[in-house]
Amino acid sequence: MVDGQRMTIADDVRTNGATPNPWWANAVVYQIYPRSFQDSNGDGFGDIQGIISRLDYLAGLGVDVLWLSPVYVSPQVDNGYDIADYQNIDPRFGTMDDMDELLREAHKRGLKIVMDLVVNHTSDEHAWFRASRDKNDEHADWYWWRPARKGHEPGTPGAEPNKWGSYFGGSAWTYDQKRGEYYLHQYSAKQPDLNWENPKVRKAIYKMMNWWMDRGIDGFRMDVIAEISKRVDSNGKLPGEQGGHIPDLPANHGYSTPFLACTDGPRLDEFLREMRHAVFDGREGYMTVGEAPGIRLKRDGYITDPVHGELDMMFLFNHVLFDCKNYDTWTPVPFKVDGLRKIMAKEQKVVSKAGWASLYFSNHDQPRALSRWGDDSEAMRVKSAKALGLLLHMHRGTPYIYEGEELGMTNAHFTQLEQYRDIQSLNIYKERVDEQHRVSPEEMMDVLAKRSRDNARTPMQWDGGKYAGFTAADASVEPWIAVNPNHDVINAEAEVGDPDSVYSFYKRLIELRHTNAVVAAGDWKLVDAHDEHVYAFTRSLGGEKLLVAVNCSGQTVPIPRQAAKLLASSGKLDEGRLLISVTGSLPVNGQLGPWEGFVYYV
Structure with missing residues (x-):
């Protein structure tokens, strides 16, 4: 384990990928939620020119790929995940010329661009759906009409x-x-599901995808792609249709869920x-990555195995x-x-021999992990932000950073319903408080403050000024959603030059993914599987082994037995063997302080 040997492996990571891994297995992906990233024209809405203006920041962070949430023409009922035209840019975000400029400028900086692809459903304003409303039109069976x-x-x-309910509330039929x-429509009534059983639908989708790839x-990144194949009988009927059997699933006030019939169908x-x-x-x-709600773990291993020619990651x-x-x-509970560890271990195991994992704690559909699982005090x-980052990035797979995660951004902690914009959040409040009287307004507001998707969608915090630098301080229009009040403390301007900041820690994590083959490609093995506070595992490759241990609690705890034994087996603790740690130093007296974590060569 001499430095010369380690550098040889590291060089292989950068030049060839950690053999036999493809390039994306050694990459770090950064998700941009365009409407909340950077407003360039003062209309309160993030745009493509705003992204272009921040490319140097992203290149400086060290990420490899930028995943853009949808910027296509859309009524924005579900913030762009209801697409009305796949081959045009929504004027809110800019123009196709802006998109072409983004591609050029990103590629100049060595950054790749991955587009969000939403093809389980379209907007009801898409030309295909409008045409399908005529039974005699050639598009008549492009959607699930019954x-x-x-x-x-x-x-x-x-x-x-049938009696299916929408995931956004109410019936799944309009x-x-x-x-x-x-x-x-499994989601909003404004998001009708496409009928992938029709080969003409698939051909049109592939043509559109090729158009973007050629551009x-x-x-x-493929939105809810696991739902494109529905379970139909030999007559093409869906479960429960015309009185047929509906899968025995939990009822939701008169509705059953389409989950089993519309997830991981027989033709996926x-x-x-x-x-x-x-x-x-x-x-x-x-690269391709598919969103796969409801996919069984063993299916992840199958679909991402390159032998089967499907997706790179899910x-x-x-x-x-x-x-x-x-x-x-x-x-929420x-x-x-232990709950997180058990599931992450299973997700790691299923792709240990073939396939590949995508690693994420946060995205545009999840509350901020720091507020959810950590301590945002x-x-x-x-x-806490560093500890969660260390924990995620040391797993085997491709890490995904959601905008602001590298700064330690937190939930918005909204206190009024009027502050929310998310259709899912507003619908669930209406359903559970106003219609079903299941919970009190105060209880539902508390849940929204913890779990609403809007917690991840507040504007990116660039500086401590008015509107956090997301839009001009003298703009006549306020941002589309309120800026988190803590932007005066948590912002890029304050963190980029601070070696002890969350940003600098993430930059180091990304660097390790690029330069350390054990981090990029090493085998993963859980240790101390039942410890109440510490999540520990090893990564090993070519005779080198790393011990990762993270205290996921706010109290000082002893290093667990197996991890302590591994440390002891390597001799006296040596700062030279410490790869990275939350505090910048080794643990003291065999203990880990609150939210302390480290990576050490053993």
Whole structure:
């Protein structure tokens, strides 16, 4: 384990990838939520020119890939995840010329651009859907259109084809008076599901994807891609349709969930292989990652195994649902490190031999991990942010950083319903408080402050001035959503030059992914699997081994038995063997202080 040997392996990481890994396995991805990243024209809405103006910041951080949430033409009912035109930029974000400039400028800096791809559904304002409202149009079966239930008057209560509920509240079916039928939407009524059983739909989607790839993007993050294949019978009917069987799933005040019938359907593998062949065969330097709610762990290993030619990575949900009672986002339970550890260990194991993991704690659909699992108090915020970052980035896989995570941004802690913009949050409040009277307004506001997606969507905190530098201080229009009041303390301007900041710590984590082969490609093994406070594991490659131990609590605790034994086996503790730590130094007296963590060669 001499330095010369370590450098040889590290050089291999940068030049060839940590063999046999592809480039994206040694990369770090940064997610940009465009409407909240940087407003360049003072309209209170982030845009593409704003992203361009911050490329040097992103290149300086050291990330490799920028994943952009949707910037396509959209009514913005679900903040752009309701697309009305896949091949045009929404004027709120700029123009196609702006997009081309972003590609050029990002590529100049060695940054790749991955676009969000939303093809489980479109907006109801998309030309395809508008045409499908005519039964005689060639697009008539591009969506899941169904007649009213037999014996019921169309458009009346109980006439829906089956009793599925939308994930955003209410029925998953909406009656269209022009067509005289219902259409399926797992999400908002403004987001009708595409019928992937129709080969013409798939062909049109692949054509659009090729158009973007030819334009110069570097891949796609695919929204709820695990839901594109539905379970239909030999007659093409969905479960529960016309009185048929509905899967035995928990009822939600009269509705059942479409989860089992619409997730990981029987043709998913076929569709993903067909997509790769139609879009990516013959191309190099791209990456694909699919959002996969409900995918079983063993399926992650199968779908991301390159032998099967489907996706490079998938976003799993198990580890962001363990603190939700009965998998209900709006019924949180206290964080316990054992819950996170058990699921993360399973996610690591399933891709240990083939396939690859995507590593994330935060994104645009999750509250800030620092506020959710850590401690965002003034006294512990920095240590806690570093500890969670260390824990995630030392796992085997490709890390994803959500904008502001590298600064230690926190939940917004909104106190009034009027401050929220998220359709899911507003709908769940209306459903559970106003309609069902399940909880009090005060209880629901407390839950929203903990779990609303808007917690991740407040403007990026660039400086301590008015509007946090997201938009001009003298802008006549306020940001589309309120800036977090703590931006005077938590902001990029204050952190970039501070060697002890969360930003500087993340920059070091990214550097290690690029330069240390053990971090990039080493095997992962859990140690001290049942410790109440410390999450510990090893990474090993080519005779080198790293011990990672993170205290995920606010109290001082002893280093667990197995981890302590590994430390002792390497002899007297030596600062030269310390790779990185939250405090910048080795643990003292065999103990870890609150939110203390380290990585050490053993």
